[in-house]
Amino acid sequence: MANQVKRVDPHIERIKRNRLHPRHLELTATAISMGPNGVIRKDPHKIGFMGPNGIKRIDRANLNQASGSSVNQMQIEEQKPKHIIESPTRYIVVLPDLAAGRLSSHDKDVLGYAHSLANENTAVIAIAFGEHKETGWQDAGVDRLLELNDDIYQGFSPEARIQALVQIEQSLDVAHFLFPDSIDGGADLGRRFAAELDSRPVTHGWKPLEDSIICRASAGTQDLTKTLSKVMLLDAEVADPIDETQHAASTLDELELAVSAKALINDLGMLAVNPADISLSVAPFILSGGNGIRDWDTFHQAASVLGATEGASRVAVDDGFMPRHRQVGASGIWVSARVYIAVGISGAVQHLQGISQVDKVIAINTNTKCDMIKRADLSIIADSTDILNALVELVQAQEISEGESHAA
Amino acid sequence: MPLSQLTTHTLLSLGKHPLSGRTRRAEQDAKAFELAAKLGQCLGLHAGNYQDADALKSFAGMSIAPVCILEIEQSADPVAALSAYFKQTKSDIILTGSQAERGESSGMLPYLLAKSLDLPVINQVCEVEQTEAGLNITQALPRGARRAISVKPPCILIIDESAPEARQTAYGAAMRAEVGKLQGYNETDTDAASFNFEDASKKPKRMKKIKAKTAADRFKAATVSQAKGGQVIEPKTSQEGAEAILKLLKEEGLVKTN
Structure with missing residues (x-):
């Protein structure tokens, strides 16, 4: 609406002028205001925060405000020519x-x-x-x-x-x-x-x-x-x-295409591939285990139920739980999976290098401070065996319910 | 049609060792020849100069099938020669590699041949199986996926890297082998005459562009690491944690949604 009338509340204006009014501070505490000549003024006494040494700091680059920066990015996207x-x-x-x-x-x-x-x-x-x-x-x-x-x-x-x-x-x-x-x-x-x-x-x-x-x-x-x-x-x-x-x-809808369905090449659909046969470097979905795994049987069961290719960290390979050709990382295989589940892997630099091409990382770990959690898109802070067991049960229950619905 | 009655041709080309530059058998064509060994009567065919017969003997040393050179001039187009050959000699299956190791290496030959002979062409083939209705073909897709395709011969099949490894070539058998010679049809490839090949220059690494408009943004881009903190869940029950994982897997389409 172009002819929107700006309305002034005379009560509030009066309070703003009266410095002794109890609501005066609340209504005038605007750090950024327009000065008498139309210039935007920032009041340095009203912006900023107390630093760790008791010195007042003004965060001009918005370094500490995660939400503030995302708002800025949104505005930039809207402003694209x-x-x-x-x-x-x-x-x-x-x-x-x-x-x-x-x-x-x-x-x-x-x-x-x-x-x-x-x-x-x-x-x-x-x-x-x-x-x-x-x-x-x-x-x-x-x-x-x-x-x-x-x-x-x-x-x-x-x-x-x-x-x-x-x-x-x-x-x-x-x-x-x-x-x-x-x-x-x-x-x-x-x-x-x-x-x-x-x-x-x-x-x-x-x-x-x-x-x-x-x-x-x-x-x-x-x-x-x-x-x-x-x-x-x-x-x-x-x-x-x-x-x-x-x-x-x-x-683009002004086109009318007349394509005949006759074809010499018939697509019979995708074939089921055993995930263990897919080369680790190209596998789309990897379940990788590390030092935090106590129960390797559960790990193997989870990999087969989820249909994931198995990987391992260097420690798990050195300890003999997984073969050497399953090692992910700088001295093993550089993977390019779409989803990588790191179970009980704390995330050594060499391992994180090996998964740098991965789209989505899910970490299951008990240590909230580990580097893998900083890299991961989703982190679950819990014992790996419990989570894997619950995951296997969920997927199996879903398959059973699907089977019943197909039968019915 | 039983297996033995299918006639197969494998198109062979000269390879080039990537480091030494020495002439060798083209690796993909060797894989195609290996696959042809399972498909009955076969001939290895090379369109080019008969002087290359010694290099082609390494294909003969695989002891799969005889090797023959369709002799054409240096400037002639091999597609025209092969097309003329296959119009006279019927072949049920033509196997090729996906691109040559020398020359333009555009990978167009099987497609141009298919167009001129009006045959279906299937790429990235890693397995071929004979059935009563025709051929069952396994196509290798990226990320280890496989697709089944059926086609009736005659057809052209382009071999994928993931096809079974070719057998070694035996030196003695290769030296004893005779390479056949056929006169090919010459049609000059005028475009190719003007090609000027240079050694491949290194591709530059793509730099990260910083598109900050203000000084504060530039300062931030230079100092703050782009750490994108993911979602961290401390589940009360393991069920809750498993559900969060399963939700993400379903979004990515890795676990079927019901």
């Missing part, structure tokens, strides 16, 4: 992998590169095949979003995806199709599409130049400069991700 393209004449299409349903850092780098190729009339389209969980399209630099999650695009469906891309290529003025050159799917789809269009693609592009890009060749041992092509497959860190602008990410 908007990057809006009303009527684009040209498009750049990015096909993110969406590994685990979210934009990976590789996907974001490719989106960043797309914007380095774009001009003021170019919109960056992201095409999301299949189901996904991503919500941060606007902040990642997506101007238009096309979500294709019909049944024919689910799982491994290269033929349907290529049909859709070819139709998009025919109906829009697309300058480049950018794919992350990764084993999560981009490398395969991009090469299929390049073969379909019969255009020589940029592959393993890693260093953009003005009108060309340096690509890795000879299995990564040589460099080759190629001119920009219609289809480009790009390595990670090809460009910086977008993080200073907010994009529209509006739905």
